Amino acid sequence: MQLPSAVLLAASALPLVAQVRYLPERKLWVLQTPHTSYILGVNEQNEIQNLYWGKKLPRDADLAPAHTARDYAFESPEGMTNEEYPGWGGMRYTEPCLKVTLSDGVRDLVLKYASHRTAGDMLEIRLKDIRYELYVTLRYELYPGSDVLRKQTVIENRTGASLVVESAQSGVWYVPSGGGYRLSYLTGRWGGETQLTREPVQPGRKVLESRRGNTSHQANPWFALDYQGAASEEHGKVWCGALGWSGNWKLTVEQTPNQQVRVTGGYNDFDFGYLLKPGEMLETPSFYGSFTDQGFGEASRILHAFEREHLLPDRRQPHPRPVLYNSWEATTFHVNEAGQKELAAKAARIGVELFVMDDGWFGKRNDDHAGLGDWYVNPQKFPNGLGDLIRYVNGLGMKFGLWVEPEMVNPDSDLYRQHPDWAIHFPGRPRTEGRHQLILNLARNDVKEHIFSVVDKLLTENHIEFLKWDMNRHFTEPGWPEVPAAEQKRIWVKYVTNVYEIIDRLRAGHPGLEIESCSGGGGRVDPEILRRVDQVWTSDNTEAFDRLRIQEGFGFAYTPKVMMDWVTDVPNMNGRSTTLKYRFLVAMMGSLGIGANLNHWSSEDFALAAKMVAYYKEIRHSVQEGRLYRLFSPREGELTANEYVSTDGKQAVLFAFLHSQQFLRPAPTIYLRGLEESGVYRLKALDDKLVDRVETVSGAYLMNHGLNLRLGGDYDSTSVLMERAE
Numbered sequence: 247m248q249l250p251s252a253v254l255l256a257a258s259a260l261p262l263v264a265q266v267r268y269l270p271e272r273k274l275w276v277l278q279t280p281h282t283s284y285i286l287g288v289n290e291q292n293e294i295q296n297l298y299w300g301k302k303l304p305r306d307a308d309l310a311p312a313h314t315a316r317d318y319a320f321e322s323p324e325g326m327t328n329e330e331y332p333g334w335g336g337m338r339y340t341e342p343c344l345k346v347t348l349s350d351g352v353r354d355l356v357l358k359y360a361s362h363r364t365a366g367d368m369l370e371i372r373l374k375d376i377r378y379e380l381y382v383t384l385r386y387e388l389y390p391g392s393d394v395l396r397k398q399t400v401i402e403n404r405t406g407a408s409l410v411v412e413s414a415q416s417g418v419w420y421v422p423s424g425g426g427y428r429l430s431y432l433t434g435r436w437g438g439e440t441q442l443t444r445e446p447v448q449p450g451r452k453v454l455e456s457r458r459g460n461t462s463h464q465a466n467p468w469f470a471l472d473y474q475g476a477a478s479e480e481h482g483k484v485w486c487g488a489l490g491w492s493g494n495w496k497l498t499v500e501q502t503p504n505q506q507v508r509v510t511g512g513y514n515d516f517d518f519g520y521l522l523k524p525g526e527m528l529e530t531p532s533f534y535g536s537f538t539d540q541g542f543g544e545a546s547r548i549l550h551a552f553e554r555e556h557l558l559p560d561r562r563q564p565h566p567r568p569v570l571y572n573s574w575e576a577t578t579f580h581v582n583e584a585g586q587k588e589l590a591a592k593a594a595r596i597g598v599e600l601f602v603m604d605d606g607w608f609g610k611r612n613d614d615h616a617g618l619g620d621w622y623v624n625p626q627k628f629p630n631g632l633g634d635l636i637r638y639v640n641g642l643g644m645k646f647g648l649w650v651e652p653e654m655v656n657p658d659s660d661l662y663r664q665h666p667d668w669a670i671h672f673p674g675r676p677r678t679e680g681r682h683q684l685i686l687n688l689a690r691n692d693v694k695e696h697i698f699s700v701v702d703k704l705l706t707e708n709h710i711e712f713l714k715w716d717m718n719r720h721f722t723e724p725g726w727p728e729v730p731a732a733e734q735k736r737i738w739v740k741y742v743t744n745v746y747e748i749i750d751r752l753r754a755g756h757p758g759l760e761i762e763s764c765s766g767g768g769g770r771v772d773p774e775i776l777r778r779v780d781q782v783w784t785s786d787n788t789e790a791f792d793r794l795r796i797q798e799g800f801g802f803a804y805t806p807k808v809m810m811d812w813v814t815d816v817p818n819m820n821g822r823s824t825t826l827k828y829r830f831l832v833a834m835m836g837s838l839g840i841g842a843n844l845n846h847w848s849s850e851d852f853a854l855a856a857k858m859v860a861y862y863k864e865i866r867h868s869v870q871e872g873r874l875y876r877l878f879s880p881r882e883g884e885l886t887a888n889e890y891v892s893t894d895g896k897q898a899v900l901f902a903f904l905h906s907q908q909f910l911r912p913a914p915t916i917y918l919r920g921l922e923e924s925g926v927y928r929l930k931a932l933d934d935k936l937v938d939r940v941e942t943v944s945g946a947y948l949m950n951h952g953l954n955l956r957l958g959g960d961y962d963s964t965s966v967l968m969e970r971a972e
């Protein structure tokens with residue numbers, strides 16, 4: 247029978263619907279995203295079991311109820327099933343989601359189903375301990391059009407006495423049973439963030455974590471699992487997760503003796519010991535997960551779109567990230583009104599839209615030994631305050647942005663001399679300095695209010711439209727002597743939630759304000775900070791060839807829209823030199839910025855920069871909002887190539903970089919992806935590096951015949967623009 251077209255339309259629209267359903271006769275919850283299903287059930291013991299996470303199961307009749315497993319001498323039924331949120335109690339030996347010590351010394355927690363409610367795209371399941379009035383609410387959220395699912399829990403103490411939460415995880419993700427999984431994850435260091443590592447999942451546990459008080463450069467809370475290590479960029483099953491927490495976090499990747507791979511994530515339980523008083527609740531971070539059977543490329547694209555459409559502050563009214571200039575590498579701390587104006591005038595000439603003055607403008611800040619905490623404009627450097635400079639920058643058609651590092655204090659500052667107790671410390675113990683600075687204890691209410699009012703005042707008195715919010719050291723000696731000893735460990739959570747609160751209040755009070763999250767580079771990048779900042783500083787390492795690896799890893803988890811990349815001078819950081827064109831093309835694969843000393847540029851440099859900025863403005867909607875295809879990885883060979891396709895499919899842009907050529911080998915053919923086979927595209931090569939003498943070609947040609955590029959020598963680069971002609 248031929249279906250009427252309206253029915254066909256409705257049916258084809260269906261897969262985009264995300265929904266939560268309860269099947270009461272089978273006690274099952276079915277959470278469905280456009281392409282995936284996540285299924286939970288209540289078993290005979292009233293435990294919540296995870297039954298499935300993977301490609302969509304469209305037929306409810308296929309789904310069987312949860313049931314308890316048989317027990318063996320050394321394995322409990324609970325240990326044999328995939329418990330959705332196991333407390334540490336009974337015969338459970340895998341990583342628990344919740345571990346507590348109750349006021350009477352009991353350390354046994356057995357959580358059973360109590361109730362549930364669904365509301366739109368939300369599901370809440372309430373669990374309760376078998377004896378104590380300790381409740382846990384499991385929250386699930388789905389998002390229209392997205393294959394991402396959010397988990398979060400709320401732990402509620404109604405026991406009438408204080409208890410200590412020793413581990414509070416947001417949840418656990420289970421993949422289908424069996425060994426042979428491969429783990430992908432991101433680690434690094436300062437100047438070398440987000441390096442992708444891959445390894446087989448082995449029996450036992452692998453812990454990825456931060457114990458540093460913020461997200462950290464050393465590891466990022468993202469993971470991917472693929473089956474039998476068989477997934478590629480375009481094919482294969484990939485389960486992906488990311489934890490939204492800008493403090494101490496932990497991901498435990500575990501393969502149990504029963505060959506079950508599971509990933510638990512939440513607050514790091516190291517030095518946790520969170521005192522939960524009667525009536526109090528503790529909310530865990532959001533833990534996001536997604537599945538695709540179309541490889542790592544699609545896994546990243548799902549996350550990118552989710553971040554843009556559901557996390558970023560401009561999610562309701564997306565707008566392009568502006569081309570930015572930042573003064574840091576040009577001037578370091580030696581900023582002054584005349585010097586900044588000179589740079590601003592030059593930046594405007596090449597098409598910069600946002601001029602950011604970095605460190606050095608405040609207090610007695612002439613190097614990194616002094617000044618943090620004293621957020622008044624330095625009168626020697628800026629005798630007219632910031633007003634003249636801002637007006638000048640605005641007059642050139644650019645917005646003005648300012649660097650701040652509000653969480654920090656130098657011992658050599660008026661603030662520290664007045665309030666030495668405001669720094670995080672243990673009384674009578676050394677205060678370890680990092681970059682000659684200490685961290686203000688933002689967990690304290692008075693300190694939080696002070697920081698808020700200082701930044702609020704700056705924003706109220708000056709026309710500042712952008713803040714680069716920096717944090718240049720990690721926690722040490724995490725004491726909070728003003729509260730009773732039993733409460734001090736709450737600092738790990740309270741500090742971070744107060745940073746979030748300050749930023750939220752500043753944004754609410756100053757609509758239009760945009761913020762970049764920086765922590766000496768990419769030390770504070772995670773899904774929760776992305777809810778309140780518009781972009782992030784990817785790395786202090788701005789050397790373009792190193793950047794290819796850093797940016798590639800970053801892109802596995804985070805959208806290029808938030809990835810701030812600067813073009814800087816050479817030789818940089820590691821002594822390497824590349825051409826200005828190469829540096830531009832690398833930086834154009836995210837949000838473009840320029841951090842070079844424009845006073846040293848020749849007229850040819852300015853001409854090239856103006857051309858590249860104009861090119862970027864032509865393609866930035868594809869780069870920032872489009873679909874990223876990683877064609878050649880810098881980890882794997884001599885060539886790196888990335889392609890970005892605009893959401894409407896009308897534009898695609900290719901970037902290609904040859905690392906070095908040996909033996910006169912030609913660069914390999916590049917097969918484009920994500921195009922319309924029958925569409926016709928007009929090619930515009932940035933330079934003369936396109937071997938193929940074609941001007942308009944079909945998507946089929948580009949994806950099957952591919953493009954050949956004339957790249958040679960060391961660090962060659964090019965770009966090709968493809969515009970849909972038919």
Ligand code: DGJ
Pocket residue numbers: 574604605649716718764765766767783785786
């Ligand atoms: C660290 C940042 O990552 C740099 O870009 C710069 O802002 C310096 N701090 C300033 O001190």
